[in-house]
Amino acid sequence: MNRLSDHSEMLFNSPFRLSFSLLLVMLLAGCQEQAWNNPHPDEDGDARILYSSFSSRPKHLDPARSYSSDESRFIDQIYEPPLEYHYLKRPYELIPNTLTEMPQIEYSDAHGNPVPEQSPLVAYSTYVLTIKPGIHYQPHPAFALGSDGNPRYRFASARDSQEYQSLEDFTETGTRELVSDDYIYQIKRLADPANLSPVRGLLAEFIVGMDEFGDRVTAIRKERPRNQRWVNLDDLDMEGLERLNDYQFSIRLKGKYPQFRYWLAYHFFAPVPELVDEFYNQPGLADRNIVLDWHPVGTGAFMMTRNDPNEVIVLERNPNFREDLYPSEGEKEDEANGLLAAAGQPMPFLDKVVYRLEKEAIPLWSKFLQGYYDRSGIGADSFDQAVSVGSQGIRLSDEMIEKGITMEIEVVPGTYYLAFNMLDPIVGGQRPHNAPRLNARDAKEHQKTAERARKLRQAISIAFDQEESISIFANGRGEVGMGPIPPGIFGYQTGRNGLNNLVYDWVDDGNGGGRAVLKPIEYARKLMAEAGYPDGRDADTGKPLVLNYETTSGGGNSNQIWLIKQFRKLGIELNIRSTDYNRFQEKIRTGNAQIFSWGWMADYPDAENFLFLLYGPNGQVATDGAGVNSSNYSNPEYDRLFDRMKLMPDSPERMAVIRKMLDIFQHDAPWGSVWHPHAYVLNNPWVKNTKAHGISQSVLKYIDIDPEMRDRVWAERNPPVITPLLTVLGLLFLLGLGGYLAWRKRLQVKVFHD
Structure with a gap:
């Protein structure tokens, strides 16, 4: 009797017991509805949680x-x-x-x-x-x-x-x-x-x-x-x-x-x-x-019910x-996209929104694909997996389509630009805003200097292939701009009407449409010669033209190599000066930069909020760094039109004034290139009522989810992987079996001697 008890105790305190326990845990986990690796424990039952x-x-x-x-x-x-x-x-x-x-x-x-x-x-x-x-x-x-x-x-x-x-x-x-x-x-x-x-x-x-x-x-x-x-x-x-x-x-x-x-x-x-x-x-x-x-x-x-920035921030209804109530009217395509299905229903639809800290892009992307995050942007590392680029433009990849993921694309109301410091004597040739009037002789000399600088800026604008830059460094997520005003804002014009014909030519497609293409590089080289820099050398001294491009230390080598290549088309030697962001800002603020890249995102959707980026009194130097005119551009006629335009309601009369301002901007070329970014947002299939806005961030009350679909897709995308566990259990079983057989042998020897 005692020997039987010893045998039983050995059995259940041996590796057999551990193997049995792990097997039981595995079976119980397999009975759960949630995936094993779900980072969001469902503590709220059927609550709608984003x-x-x-x-x-x-x-x-x-x-x-x-x-x-x-x-x-x-x-x-x-x-x-x-x-x-x-x-x-x-x-x-x-x-x-x-x-x-x-x-x-x-x-x-x-x-x-x-x-x-x-x-x-x-x-x-x-x-x-x-x-x-x-x-x-x-x-x-x-x-x-x-x-x-x-x-x-x-x-x-x-x-x-x-x-x-x-x-x-x-x-x-x-x-x-x-x-x-x-x-x-x-x-x-x-x-x-x-x-x-x-x-x-x-x-x-x-x-x-x-x-x-x-x-x-x-x-x-x-x-x-x-x-x-x-x-x-x-x-x-x-x-x-x-x-x-x-x-x-x-x-x-x-x-x-x-x-x-x-x-x-x-x-x-x-x-x-x-x-x-x-x-x-x-x-x-x-x-x-x-x-x-x-x-x-x-x-x-x-309302915010938890603010733990080291882990999670929680908003609750x-x-x-x-x-x-959810809006009952929208644009034509909104009904086709199902965005009016919730018309007249009380908001918000969500009970809770959980934001978890994610410092790295790759784990965030992986969790989105698993379904653990409902929405996601598209980083550079995941771009090729998320979308495919072809003759028809950018579309979702087959993998995303198979997962039921949808994509929103919207032009962000923002403008990025290559800026010239207009107070620089080489690329700007402009006198400070409100500078004293020159005498006739000095004014004539200054006019020559300003004209040389203008032709140099225009030549650089032609050589700088912004479309290629968007394709390489923004994965095609943007469009070339002809002026400061982005799409969606009154004053923006498309097609031939909005063309900057000093830098671009319009090529008809034969079907009533067409596209803008940069003027030939030969034309840019002709402008260089007229500016006094044939083949990129000063016509008087024979010295090569060297220009400085200011950037922050975060710029990548590939970006810098590409920039140097653009200026080399004209024989210009580009010296890239990298510094930290604070020092970079200081150079812009004091007018000690020559060429740099900058950008502006809309405070509000009005042309004034972009055209004031070129308003003389807003110059960085003129305002001791308080202004938004980073290029320090100043043109009396542009400023006069701006003062008139900013007080006008949107109307054909205001459009006419804006058009005159854009003509002046395009002629003077204080910016070498312009582009407007696109926003790409991916939604898992259970997310509803989403539409990229661009201005307002107050959008959560409109969004809804289908929690039952999410639970089902979670299980489909995250099936339990039990092979490694079975392998471990097999090894434990073999180890236990060996130990058990050795114990039985020792027991038999002991009984024999007894």
């Missing part, structure tokens, strides 16, 4: 401070400015968001008397905004009230708040209705220099009293002790803001600024109540990172979100 990723932590989540698209992808789902963009319509169309209607605009003279919009006496524009009643904030401890009706959480000192180490420690929450005071308070926050809003300087040029308000707040703060610097902005009036009632307020601007309506769709103008500002400015909370810049509070479709 899985995405981020590569670096958002630096600012305060709507007054954030000016990054990487941050906007989070906070634009949480905050609601007065206006928003129609999700489906192109060109971009502004519509009311929290307002009952589009803002009403009233014009007045310097004495406050009403005048017509077109009157030359317009001194002020007053925007009157009316808020929809019944909009409530997300649950938050800032709105929690005690039994006395006062805020539940108020601390007199850092010691009093010591027990609250994180926002989750505030267990009581509340909400309240959105009112006009909240929008007014946020605009005052933009004016407060302590908040370091990146748009304060620009807006102060237009919003009445903004600078003066900032000065008053700063003076008050200086008079207070260092630990009591918070100022209740509700206690201070700002001249350009007026509360009309609980749901109506006005903003007064200097003169006319038609583009201001676009700013009203930015999160900068999203409401932040005084209660929230006061809550986060209590003693001790900032020391524990309990601040608005880390924990946003809004009325939007989602705002339970207090107002009624907001």
Whole structure:
């Protein structure tokens, strides 16, 4: 009996036991519905969860401070400015968001008397905004009230708040209705220099009293002790803001600024109540990172419930979100693409959005193909796997089609360009903006210098094959531009009408269409000779022409070799000077660069937001680095037309002015080449209602998923691979069997001797 017990104990404490346990685990895992390697444990049952990723932590989540698209992808789902963009319509169309209607605009003279919009006496524009009643904030401890009706959480000192180490420690929450005071308070926050809003300087040029308000707040703060610097902005009036009632307020601007309506769709103008500002400015909370810049509070479709930038950021449906219905109209192709199938349904469709930290592109791409991320861009390493390029253009690869993956392609409202520093005597030949007038003799000499530089720039523009550059370095994800304005923005023209005929020729295809092609390189060499550089040598000295191209240290060798080749076509020796980004910016800011590449992404979809990149008063040197005109280009006629164009509504008259400005730009050639990038986004088959927007990031409320399809495809794409496990089990079995036989032999010998 004892020997039988020993035998049994040996059996189940031997490798047999381990093999049996592993086999049991394998069988139990095979019975689970989820794939073994699923990085998203399904803790919410049938909840609609979108899985995405981020590569670096958002630096600012305060709507007054954030000016990054990487941050906007989070906070634009949480905050609601007065206006928003129609999700489906192109060109971009502004519509009311929290307002009952589009803002009403009233014009007045310097004495406050009403005048017509077109009157030359317009001194002020007053925007009157009316808020929809019944909009409530997300649950938050800032709105929690005690039994006395006062805020539940108020601390007199850092010691009093010591027990609250994180926002989750505030267990009581509340909400309240959105009112006009909240929008007014946020605009005052933009004016407060302590908040370091990146748009304060620009807006102060237009919003009445903004600078003066900032000065008053700063003076008050200086008079207070260092630990009591918070100022209740509700206690201070700002001249350009007026509360009309609980749901109506006005903003007064200097003169006319038609583009201001676009700013009203930015999160900068999203409401932040005084209660929230006061809550986060209590003693001790900032020391524990309990601040608005880390924990946003809004009325939007989602709220941030977890902010762990070392692992995951989570947005969840705002339970207090107002009624907001999916659009019932769009473009012609939207219905064919199924984008109107959800028309009239309440949003958001998603219950949660989970962003996981992914620093490397290859693991991210692999997880997308496995189905563990719902959407993905296309990196350079995965481009050939994702798409194929042929005579019909770019399309999805067969592998992607077999997986049911779809692709969105949209021209991003942005412009990249090869810039010449127009203050450089060789490639620019231009005098600084507002420089003193020259006498007749000097003006004539300067004109010769400017003309030589212009022909040199034009020759380089012809030699620089932007189409080839897009093909090689952007995988074809872009299109050659003829001017600063990208597609989708009023003022952009296609085909022959928009052709830069000083650099390109138009080749008809015989069917009423055609394409632009660079002028022959021989023509560029002729321009070089006229500029005084035949075969790339100075006609007077015989020395080779050497030009400097500034770039950041991140430029690759293949890119640099290609650049050198473009200039070598004209006999020009290109000296590439690489430096770090801060030093590069300093060179641009001080006008110490000669040739460089730069870019601009739209703040708002208006021609003014691109044509101002060439406006003389915006020159980097003229503004000590504050302007956006990186090439320091200045042309009095262009500037005069810009001042007229920026105040005009989109109309045939405005188009005519823009066309004249583009003619001047193309003639002067301050940029050697232009291109507009394309955005490629892949969607797994269970993702619905997606349409690339380009301007707005507030798109999550429109997107939906089919969780049942996702679970099914997860299982199909990630079948359990049990061969390695079976191999291990086989080895363990053989080892166990050998041990068991040896033990039996020893046991038999022992019994024999006994």
